[in-house]
Amino acid sequence: MKLTDKIPVPHMTPDKKKRMIDMFNRYSLLIHAVLSMALCFTIETISRHSAVKALTFVDKHTWAFAYNSFIIFASLAIVYLFRRRMCLRIFISGLWLFLGTVNGCILSNRVTPFGYTDLKCLSDLLSMQNTNYFSAGEATLVVFVVAAFLAFCIFLFIKGPKFQGERRKFLTPVMVAACFLMLPVTTQAAQNSNIIASYFANIAQGYENYGFVYGFSTSVVDRGMSKPKDYSRETIETAQKKSKQTATQNADDPNIIVVLLESFIDPTEVDYLNFSEDPIPNFRELTQNYSTGYLTVPVVGAGTANTEFEVLTGMSMQYFGTGEYPYKTILKQTDCESIASDLSRIGYGTHVVHNNGGNFYSRANAFSMMGFDSFTSKEMMNIQEYTPLGSWPTDNILINETMKALDSTENQSDLVYTITVQGHGDYPTEKILDNPEIRVSGAPTEEANYQWEYYTNMIHEVDKFIKNLTTELEKRDENTIVVFFGDHLPSLNLEESNMASESIFKTKYATWNNFGLAKKDADLCAYELLAKTTNDLNIHEGTIFTYEQNALDQGTTGSENYLDGLNNLQYDLLYGDRYAYNGEDAYPASDLVMGVEDTAIANIFPSANEGYLIVGGKNFTRWSRVYINGEKVPSAFISSSRLRIKADALSDQDTVVVSQMGSSNTVFRSTPEYTYHDPNAENTEAKMTEQ
Template sequence: MEKLKAFYNKYLKNYIVLLFVTAVVLNLIIETLARHSLISSIAFMIQSPLVFLCNVLMIWAVISLALLFRRRVFAMCMLSLIWLTLGIVNGVILSNRMTPFTVYDLKSLEDGLSIVSNYFSVTTLVLAIAGVLALVLAIIFLYRKAPKLKNKVNYKKAIAAIAIIAIGTFGAFQLAIRTGVLDTFFGNLAYGYRDNGVPYCFLVTWMDKGVSKPSGYSENQIKSIFEDGELGDDNIYTPGEDDNTDVKSKPNILFLQLESFIDPTLVEGLEYSKDPIPNYRQLMKEYSSGYLTVPAVGAGTANVEFEVMTGISVKFFGPGEYPYKEILRKTTCETTPNDLKTLGYSSHAIHNHRGVFYGRNKVFSNMGFDTFTSLEYMNNVMKTPKNWAKDSILTEQIMDALESTDGSDYIYTISVQGHGKYPTEQVIEDPAVTVTKAESEEQKWTYEYYANQVYEMDLFVKELTDTLANYDEDVILVMYGDHLPALDMTEDMMKNGSLYQTQYIIWNNFGMEKEDQDLYAYNLTSEVLDRLGISVGMINKYQQSHKDDNDYLSGLESLAYDMLYGKQYIYGGKNPYKATNLKMGVKDIKIDEIVKIGENYYIKGQNFTEYSKVSLDGEILSTVYLGPTILALKEEVDPEDVSKMKISQVEKNKEILSTTE
């Protein structure tokens, strides 16, 4: 005890030293939570001491602000709590998905909270709330009991010390980046966090946003990306004018993005009682197929959508960035829906999950969609044991979209059934597919649950293709998994050696020739349109004509910058795309009659769902869903106001998606 006291008096009584030691401990805790192993954290410190030190310096620089307060211990604890929160949140997220915590997750906080019950039990949530309350009480106790300086703070010395630490940290980071100790580009975000440390990587996701301005950016540089004459004499792309609209065949073009869908037999060390995806596997043999490299693993559905619909790689953006959460909230963008409008196509988005998730109910307007059918516009939705909508509902929704117009349709469907979190105990009592070989009991139940969701998704694929095979219009259906499931997979577990490859199929009902090849998500659409003889849209033209160029990716990145952040030289200086008046749902929700029986009003109409609510002057009234043609009002209303009542579709977090006219 005396030795510990002497050590404290000699070293730790100096607050600057104490803060540095605290920073070291904090970084160890943060990395332990990220790696789920103290041994791995210590190994990281020993094997990459300079990287570890840089992260410690960053933490030290922040908590050194405690020197400005008399209650330095309390201030140190509060500032340390910021870093601990980062570590805890990142650790929890990594236990449920394969992508680490980024600053963009803060912008998705509402979305995350809306599905938290799908990941955690009620008991866990109650314990978490109790933990937060206990923490608040601990903070109050610490504030009252923690020691404070007897004398006033010497602000000149404190500020000088903080400045020295900050300048030293900045200099160390500049040196580490220039010498390659720290990376500035993360091809794989998870590996980036692993190799460069959580604090530094989180900071990079905060500071590095958007597409970087190309070196030498100018009108001539952008116009020189295309060869003379490709975009007319002016080398400026004008929708319609610079497109070949004389297309003989205009089949309906459908994309089906399957949530977390992969072939479970590609994972080493597991065996199943029968093939989990027999129909998908047979379709891969009969139709054009191959591996699709996607930009996400374990999460990131919206970024796969973005790549497929725009032809732009999300790797051009900041690490972990979601264009749906950033630039596409502010501006319109060239997309497949906008491109196909020049050929007279109508465009529809379908998703059997919340319409506001990733802000799709707003973003899809900027992307050129005419309609968006989300979960709130669907009836008779079956749910998985983890409360995700099953995909079987989507066949009906796709057919409704096809039949909603007389002309050709572009339909982008996003499924959700395969979504995690995947249980580690038995949940399905009588599974269609059982795991017959696994490394542990937990792995058995986890993969058995996942395999059965995939099995049902495979049945949905068969139902959809069988239905479309008998449809009296030409249809091309492109199917693929959006990313690998969040099942703690590593590359050496995958038989194809990659965490970023799913499998795609280009199905059709009019006899297209089978042509197999591996593709990237951002050139999938251009390949499909090329096979159909369709060359519309500036990005699509570039993809089709320049994908084999040596400077293909740098040219694509320059076009992405010019289009989204620059002066739009490629369009003659003006964005040619306008936001659509996005209609939610393809079916009109109508009130036919309002009747009063006893003391209650009943609303008769068409296409009501469980999310249909009676509204009056923008206020949502207490409503009971009785069926797709009738609602009951459970509130008293002035008889003079009855004629003003409307029907609003209200999602689970009370946001109004649409209201009848």
């Protein structure tokens, strides 16, 4: 006897099925509303890693939750335009859940939530597999899940049910359009009622208070800069009249070294931590003897490129859309005045040195758009030392690379922008350092203590780098100033109440110089840092920097008029009519050169290993690749002067080139062509001649 003979299996009759379908159709709007709220709650649970925290959000921000649900409801309304409603309903719901899941995963590794501009950084993330961002296995799993979901949706589209009811060809589109037209109306109403905010000073806090759906949606629609209400030629002329009019007076312009210290803070300012000794004695000595202060930065836990953008351009990120990365958006198409282009006007050589990939954050393109002469990225460096986790290079290599940049120009002052990476997260929750130089205690959990111990010891090494760099610069017979600054707090769940500065948006900067520049402490915004530095040096160049220099002198930074002028100026330079330049392109992009040292092939000869050849030359790195007759062949890095290839890959009279390769097969720099002469071919030809 079959099991089904004993246990009755419910069977839906055609009439019962029809009644159920009729009920779903009749109450579909109500069902969509319930589905929207369920999706919104699920997304918040995933994003906050807790159903309890999601419930707290619903309780404390009920109207914000309702508004987020309405955004999902409006997107689901699209299904009414089609007969394959089930398929489309599942697809839209799955898309929202996917975005929420991505946000939840991202917030497991950084403080800044997922925004639209992160989609433009996918190429950066793909180039960083098997790092602390995500593993190759995780990437494979994501691809598999997405592919399976799309396959299921395609199956439903082909085999799934169709809506059989009457289609109201006029009423239905009007209803759907009404849902979308209500979005800007309800958005404005919610903003006016302080249910949601139009600008997030703290993106992470904004997502937490106003919900992921709204946060992500506003990052999609609110991109770039909005045109200021009072933008005009007259407004720009007024702002320029408020700029410092004094001409540059420094007859002996010093070298200017600007050093971004990745995730660098003073750990002793975290109220619950204890240390066996001062983790940053060298940085602290600089703060005691040279100009220093707190630096207000635009990001927390991630987003280095945005602090960098503010420092190099003098422009404020507060006027851009939510989660914006100008490097990945406007600087893809528009050149941008910066400290590099301003100092180039008075004869400076301008260089960037960074021990990470040249394409990360689209930096190679951005630095060209900002007018730099050269960019030495990791692809141009013979990196040998890595952090204990093996995730990032150590920073000591940057000292020699900075010296090379200074030496690359003769009888010329230089600007060198050096970007460190050793302090970068993620920080392990298990014990990695058996005998840490700095012992840490006081964190709320053992896992957190391991994280703080690892982080503290990494920036202790960075602190040694600071001392070693200034020591090397002291040996040079050149006037030099160095500006060190932290780009953002580490992603270690810090809150404002934990910080001595009472802000998670404040790091510190410190300076060093070897020519007796007076100590002038000041708390600054990141976009004012180099305006102050150049002002102290009597260098008065640039549209933005001279505007800020005047405000620094007058003590009007932060005033409404000052910020309005800054908003107008940066809109004019990036998106407007460039009234400040009389409509001209005054600061065109540079022909950026990757690295400051030539690579070259000297010879090709047999390897000690049979069946292989050695390509001999200079300045090879782990990112050097061999091309024979324009085709890449497998190669192995042996040393800075040797690469190994298979002997059968090369024939007499073949042309050989070695290229320094970035991610996405970008060729950063190449050797001149080398024509290979096979000695065996010559011997064979000689024997044939003799015969």
